[in-house]
């Protein structure tokens with residue numbers, strides 16, 4: 534009630550005693566090429582920062598969920614995948630139980646079209662020479678902008694800023710509190726938030742926030758229906774990350790025959806007859822894999838037109854993740870954050886670790902298995 538009264542009566546905004554009772558907002562964005570699952574990790578770091586702000590500051594701080602916008606890996610060119618709210622993919626009520634967050638449209642309702650008080654573009658420190666001993670201490674300083682500063686977030690021309698600066702930054706996300714302390718903004722946006730690191734990766738707070746990031750009920754329902762129809766028995770899930778990984782991480786991606794060989798080896802060992810495949814690869818390779826896996830049965834989720842139109846490429850990827858997180862056994866792709874998030878989900882479900890932390894071995898390379906990031910209560 535106080536919020537809307539203030540928004541209606543512009544002149545009362547000058548009354549600082551009332552302003553001080555209003556919440557303050559942090560917005561953020563991430564380096565453009567980063568994919569969906571690294572962005573989920575950046576959310577945890579920013580949420581942790583908001584928790585910290587609410588401990589150390591006199592104000593109530595709220596994190597604005599950055600809309601999902603034209604991600605590089607969303608390849609369906611016939612779909613408009615701009616400025617999507619988190620509620621399309623996540624159960625935002627569950628997130629709100631742990632962290633004070635609002636969607637961007639809710640922020641606009643509260644803030645109106647006032648310019649944000651500050652835009653801060655984070656950037657790396659310049660490393661002066663390769664011989665210099667690397668300095669890993671937490672630090673930040675206002676600096677000249679190294680790269681072009683983002684003028685228009687999420688293609689919105691109604692998001693403007695009173696002040697804009699670049700800050701060289703090295704450290705954990707709670708260090709952002711020092712910048713806020715210095716600038717004293719009521720609303721602030723951090724660009725390149727991925728440069729702020731975890732406070733304590735894999736710690737208690739990490740898992741508390743991670744657990745709150747439940748997928749939306751609609752997507753769970755679709756995954757459940759698919760399983761009911763097709764996966765009536767035990768199944769192994771294989772996540773095959775291919776496309777850009779074929780040249781980005783060639784030594785981690787086995788060819789199709791080798792992939793099938795590794796899957797079959799496990800199926801025999803576990804006495805399982807069914808494989809579910811989650812992958813970003815072409816239809817041709819999926820068919821090829823299906824053929825070489827015979828006589829084992831292979832399933833893959835294919836979205837019908839309605840599901841794709843409603844939940845888009847991001848929703849289909851999540852359905853794959855849900856089905857894999859519930860499999861009897863999981864093999865992921867080394868270094869893929871898509872696979873990491875599935876492993877976390879399986880930890881949250883309490884599945885045995887030996888069924889979770891497995892990844893494919895590349896062709897002709899030494900192969901190590903993934904680190905076991907165990908859930909901490």
Ligand SMILES: C[C@@H]1O[C@H](OP(=O)(O)OP(=O)(O)OC[C@H]2O[C@@H](n3cnc4c(=O)[nH]c(N)nc43)[C@H](O)[C@@H]2O)[C@@H](O)[C@H](O)[C@@H]1O
Nearest residue numbers: 566567568569570571606811812813849850853869870871
């Ligand atoms: C090295 C880094 O790797 C990062 O990828 P990585 O961690 O696998 O994981 P993500 O960051 O999520 O990006 C991969 C994207 O590709 C699609 N994708 C990958 N695997 C599947 C799958 O099994 N099913 C479906 N439906 N979609 C899949 C999906 O849109 C997913 O978000 C890249 O995002 C970064 O740009 C960078 O290249």
